[in-house]
Amino acid sequence: MIVERLQEDISSMRLMPGSRISEPDIAARFGVSRQPVRDAFSRLESMGLLRIRPRKATEVKRFSRGEIEKSRFVRAAVEMEVLRRAARRCVAADGHELDACLALQRKALAKGDQLAFAQLDYDFHRAVCGIAGVPFAFDVIHAEKKKVDRLCMLALSREDRMPQLIDDHARIAEAVKAGREEEAVEAGTVHLSRLDATIEAIKVASAAYFEDED
Amino acid sequence: MIVERLQEDISSMRLMPGSRISEPDIAARFGVSRQPVRDAFSRLESMGLLRIRPRKATEVKRFSRGEIEKSRFVRAAVEMEVLRRAARRCVAADGHELDACLALQRKALAKGDQLAFAQLDYDFHRAVCGIAGVPFAFDVIHAEKKKVDRLCMLALSREDRMPQLIDDHARIAEAVKAGREEEAVEAGTVHLSRLDATIEAIKVASAAYFEDED
DNA sequence: CGGTCAAGTCTTGAATACAAGATTGAATAC
DNA sequence: GTATTCAATCTTGTATTCAAGACTTGACCG
Incomplete structure (x- = not known):
């Protein structure tokens, strides 16, 4: 195709x-x-x-500040609502699923397998959506993510961030498992905000790939 | 075109x-x-x-339960986040804008002008997005809404609901103006849930327009 | 030497012709 | 009378050709 x-x-x-x-x-x-x-x-x-x-x-298409913001906002809104629901609905088996995801991700980190790591990142978020009872929410997150994914190809040394991302996931998983909605939302917010700094750095380094601001 | x-x-x-x-x-x-x-x-x-x-x-395309749910979920997630932000940021001038919207809408109700009423409904939600500092959020809400808009054409006698919708808006506006986030979210949830009953009613009345469930 | 105009070329938009798959219908064999 | 098969037709997919607008480049004129 x-x-x-x-x-x-x-x-x-x-x-x-x-x-x-x-x-x-x-x-x-x-x-x-x-x-x-x-x-x-x-x-x-x-x-x-x-x-x-x-x-x-x-x-x-060049990257545009507006579209990045919009995508960021939608992802945040959806992901936060997902986390709230997941925290309310999470049962023991769900907790195990999250733990299994995390374990696999740690293994990928140890092997330095970035591709597997990225895939497992998706799997984690997909699992959370499943626990929340809104599997279709992942489609939305995925679609929005694809719009800015290529931007992250410009970020150098993703390896540095991998441990931090795993910590984020662990914190999210703990909050969800414990049913603490607001803590899960807080952890999710932090997790998403990791991207902002990266994007800002890219914006100054590769201004040519961004649309002119009006 | x-x-x-x-x-x-x-x-x-x-x-x-x-x-x-x-x-x-x-x-x-x-x-x-x-x-x-x-x-x-x-x-x-x-x-x-x-x-x-x-x-x-x-x-x-026929209506599908899955897509309606998805659209509903995205709208809810985005709208709730918008309301939270709007409640946090609303200043006096913003409150006046909401009040003006409501006044116009009441006038449209009095005249029975359904078209104007629908337009003002959009304007209200757009205004809230503006107050929240995320005008682009309205694009998302609008796009999702269009996917299910035609469904509501099947609903009989929209007039009955117009007063209730205005009451919803009034309650949302009050909560936003007062800066009470959770109350705004609660009012928004109620507002959105009005549609659910309508859709269920349509689903039994016009099953032919819905996709076969698996 | 500089500016302007025109022709050529590059772009996408639209129209037409052809191809391939799917469905439907009738005709024929049983 | 029924089932099966084949052909015609209807669908979208693809290729080719023509058309129209925009940019570039050259020449010509001031």
Whole structure:
């Protein structure tokens, strides 16, 4: 599928924000006609990854302060509500599931396996959504996350943060298991706010990838 | 624009859920070729209004329990966070804005102007988002709302509910103005839950417009 | 030397023609 | 009368061609 390939190229920053891509180019690269590419462009635009300027050009969307804030806000709101519900509903078996997630993540950290670590990060949040009784909430979190994921590819040395992220998860898990809503929300807020500093750092380091502020 | 026209047709239930539409038909109706229609279909699909079944048919999406729940959850989560922030930040001028909204809405109620009433409902929620310092949150609420808006077209006699909705808004406004977060959240929850009963009623009355449950 | 205008080229948008899969219907065999 | 099979038609997917707007580059004129 063309969409997936392009999405992967954009998410992995092989296609940099602001770089222009044209339908004929991509069509030739995939050995198809312009129509499928056009279709893919349209979908990627609605995913917020491309910006189609009619009759001018299509370019990989730059990061914008507004969109980052918006995505951040939605994720925060949803995740906090999820944590509240999870804390209210968590039973013993659920607690074990969270612990198992954490154990696996610690193992991935020990092996330095960043890919597995990232996957387990998803699994943890997905598990919390399941415990909260709102599995579909993870779809929302996931969709919002994808919009800013590529930004984090610019962050250097993710390894440093991995222990901290695990600590965050542990604290969240404890609060959820104990049924302490507000503590879980507090821990979740801290966890999310880790990203803010990273983004600010990236913004000064790679201003070219950000949209001009008005 | 073709998308808007079709969207309006779907939202207003002129095109019923489950009814099939084909690209050539719509193209002929608008006097254009299949490509613009195809483009429009693609966009409407990503808006969650159409379901394109490759090489089979394209149909107006039926309501699904899962999507309604998801949309409901996101709106609730976002709206509650907005109310919390609004309660914390509300100053005198903001309170006046809410009061003005309410006054206009009461006037619309008196005149029985349902269209204006609906618009003012949007304005109220938008105002709250503005007070909370997260205007973009309204985009999210709006987008989620559009997914289920057409469902409410099936509800009979909206007039009965208008006074109750105004009371809800008044209670929300009071709590926000007084800075009482939890009271605002509680009022917001009640406000949102009004829809649930309506949807349940519609579900039994118009089961044909809902997807089969698995 | 500089500015302006025009032609050429590059972009996406739209229209048309062709292809492939799915469904439906009728016709035929049993 | 019923079941099965084949063909016609309807669906969306893809390719190709034409069209229209915008940018670039060159030449020509002041």
